[in-house]
Amino acid sequence: MSSDLDSFHEYLRKSKRILAVCGAGLGASSGLPTFRGAGGMWRQHNAMELATPEAFRNHPGLVWQFYSLRRHYALQAKPNAAHYALAELARRRPNPQFLTLSQNVDGLSNTAGHPGKSIEYMHGSLFRVRCMRSWCRYERDDVMDPITPALKVDEGDVERTVGTDELPRCPECKTGLLRPAVIWFGENLDPQTLKRINQYLSRPYQDPVDLCIVIGTSGTVFPTAGYAGKVKEMGGKVAVVDIDCSVRPEQAKDENFADWLFEGDAAELVPKMLYPIIGDLQIPETPPGNVNSKCCD
Ligand code: APR
Numbered sequence: 001m002s003s004d005l006d007s008f009h010e011y012l013r014k015s016k017r018i019l020a021v022c023g024a025g026l027g028a029s030s031g032l033p034t035f036r037g038a039g040g041m042w043r044q045h046n047a048m049e050l051a052t053p054e055a056f057r058n059h060p061g062l063v064w065q066f067y068s069l070r071r072h073y074a075l076q077a078k079p080n081a082a083h084y085a086l087a088e089l090a091r092r093r094p095n096p097q098f099l100t101l102s103q104n105v106d107g108l109s110n111t112a113g114h115p116g117k118s119i120e121y122m123h124g125s126l127f128r129v130r131c132m133r134s135w136c137r138y139e140r141d142d143v144m145d146p147i148t149p150a151l152k153v154d155e156g157d158v159e160r161t162v163g164t165d166e167l168p169r170c171p172e173c174k175t176g177l178l179r180p181a182v183i184w185f186g187e188n189l190d191p192q193t194l195k196r197i198n199q200y201l202s203r204p205y206q207d208p209v210d211l212c213i214v215i216g217t218s219g220t221v222f223p224t225a226g227y228a229g230k231v232k233e234m235g236g237k238v239a240v241v242d243i244d245c246s247v248r249p250e251q252a253k254d255e256n257f258a259d260w261l262f263e264g265d266a267a268e269l270v271p272k273m274l275y276p277i278i279g280d281l282q283i284p285e286t287p288p289g290n291v292n293s294k295c296c297d
Helices: 005-014 052-059 060-076 082-090 191-201 224-233 249-253 268-273
Strands: 016-024 097-102 120-121 126-133 139-141 178-182 209-213 237-242 260-263
Touching: 005 249, 005 268, 016 082, 016 224, 060 126, 060 178, 082 097, 082 260, 082 268, 097 191, 120 191, 178 224, 209 224, 209 268, 224 237, 237 268
Parallel strands: 016 097, 016 209, 097 120, 209 237, 237 260
Antiparallel strands: 126 139, 126 178
16 A cells, blocks of 8 residues: 555556545535534534434424535535546546546535536435425425525524424425435435446446545445445555545455555645646636536536
8 A cells, every 4th residue: 555646646647447436525625524523513413313314204494404504505615626636537538437426415526517427426416406205206406595594594503493384395296395305324326326337337338447536535335435345356446535544444444455545635635646637737716617517528
């Protein structure tokens, strides 16, 4: 295992197919909290306990306050250099040469202009809502902040009760509440997303992926956490970027899991790592996209 940038650059130059697996650490430098660790708490709630269908059924007002706050801050956040570096790599190495898997729902990769055909949003988006009734197919892009007046984020973020009559309701079936179109714990990922990823990774569709770059994720949520291991099994190499590499579960299991460990802020490290392909990164004055933009290639 190495933290030698030159050896990584040498391998990157030879890599024909690359996969990036990204988590909340990618957005940390844009001011968005991560889930595990200090950022994982909201008021006295563990954020992950609110990200479940049960929590929404039992406490829709509380869950919507949590998501309204996340929407509010994500709309104010700006992509950082790591988002732009990955978007530039995707422009220079279009799918199937490069694919990003993002667990993030903050829309920042879209805002950075990441080509839509070269990124899979594993857990949906804060800026899409859908009816909570499984039989009702209504959904829409939605960047209203707040989505209803009762969900306005007050800076003090004081705990208050929001009744279901103050929450967004499905305009189609008129019975269900609208919910964030994100994947909650206990829910399945979109089968079409999984199918595309498996095709990206599996022979005979493609040559094997040479390099998987794991950026700012604790590697605790599957199936996303398993893709780096798949690349490894097929003879590829793995590079991990994390502010604290010691926390990684697979490191605990297998010291040699990662071929490179780069410890530090993704916003600083990722542009340096990708330099041989993307060159000097130009950060635009104004982000080229928005949280829901689907930049075509
Ligand atoms: N640069 C790089 N890595 C960072 C930075 C940073 N600036 N800041 C934090 N990290 C690292 C942390 O050390 C941690 O390993 O990012 C990782 C974030 O891990 P989590 O908070 O667990 O977030 P993530 O891995 O994205 O969680 C996966 O779990 O809560 C669910 O659906 C949610 O998509 C999320 C999924």
